[in-house]
Amino acid sequence: MTASLLRVAESVAARAGRKVSPLTTSIVTEPETALADKNFLPGPVLLLGAPGVGKGTQAKALMAAYGIPQVSTGDILRANISKGTELGKAAKALVDQGTLVSDDLVNQMVADRLKQPDTRRGFILDGFPRTLNQATWLDTQLSADPNTLPVVAISIVVDYEQLLHRITGRRISPAGRIYNIYSNPPAVAGICDVDGSTLVQRPDDSEAVFVERMKTFEAQTAPVIEHYRKQGRFEEIDGDHSVEQVTAEITAALKRLRNSSDQ
Numbered sequence: 293m294t295a296s297l298l299r300v301a302e303s304v305a306a307r308a309g310r311k312v313s314p315l316t317t318s319i320v321t322e323p324e325t326a327l328a329d330k331n332f333l334p335g336p337v338l339l340l341g342a343p344g345v346g347k348g349t350q351a352k353a354l355m356a357a358y359g360i361p362q363v364s365t366g367d368i369l370r371a372n373i374s375k376g377t378e379l380g381k382a383a384k385a386l387v388d389q390g391t392l393v394s395d396d397l398v399n400q401m402v403a404d405r406l407k408q409p410d411t412r413r414g415f416i417l418d419g420f421p422r423t424l425n426q427a428t429w430l431d432t433q434l435s436a437d438p439n440t441l442p443v444v445a446i447s448i449v450v451d452y453e454q455l456l457h458r459i460t461g462r463r464i465s466p467a468g469r470i471y472n473i474y475s476n477p478p479a480v481a482g483i484c485d486v487d488g489s490t491l492v493q494r495p496d497d498s499e500a501v502f503v504e505r506m507k508t509f510e511a512q513t514a515p516v517i518e519h520y521r522k523q524g525r526f527e528e529i530d531g532d533h534s535v536e537q538v539t540a541e542i543t544a545a546l547k548r549l550r551n552s553s554d555q
């Protein structure tokens with residue numbers, strides 16, 4: 293661990309009321325957790341890519357590996373829609389059509405979420421930022437906190453045809469387990485293997501909405517990827533492999549990016 297990273301770790305640990313062990317330079321957590329790599333301080337991680345590249349699946353894998361939360365703006369919006377909150381009512385039509393919700397609304401959602409103490413060691417942003425405005429807002433927010441590590445960005449790339457299959461074949465359980473009727477079907481069609489609940493297709497996973505979301509991605513989010521590519525703490529990952537392989541490539545990339553950006 294580099295000196296600057298150690299300072300950040302100490303400051304993060306102090307805020308969390310914990311100690312940094314001088315031998316391992318890891319944050320001493322109590323109780324001990326079964327994380328794959330608890331000595332690694334991930335900091336803010338952006339998972340970028342088109343709809344269906346696997347950002348949600350990979351964010352969950354990273355969550356398990358590092359013990360940091362996934363912050364998915366799509367999930368937060370869907371939770372508000374299903375609860376019928378004011379935010380959900382304002383967003384529902386846009387989300388159903390695959391159109392972007394306003395920057396102010398999602399920025400505020402992210403600001404609120406990042407205030408939660410579970411984001412102290414880092415977090416994985418999934419589906420945000422999706423416009424250059426959101427990216428600039430995020431950069432300003434993060435650079436205002438001297439205890440936050442610089443953001444690192446991973447862009448997952450999968451070709452168009454493959455994405456179409458992944459999106460239109462996707463089925464989800466109420467608890468958020470993700471299946472695919474082509475590549476990862478449940479044992480009984482339409483039923484979750486784990487809890488027996490009925491699987492549903494998101495309204496925005498139809499082919500017509502997919503085409504719309506891809507157009508939005510090309511116009512609004514592709515420039516965000518270029519923005520982070522130019523910033524340098526960026527790697528592109530081929531998402532057309534097994535989930536485990538992609539996770540392994542992302543975790544290796546994160547280590548490289550942290551080593552090069554935090555000296």
Ligand code: AMP
Nearest residue numbers: 365366386387390391392393419420422
């Ligand atoms: P996702 O689950 O990330 O594909 O998001 C589903 C839908 O939520 C998108 O098609 C948008 O309508 C909306 N949404 C999610 N994240 C954002 C964002 N960062 N900015 C604007 N709209 C968003």
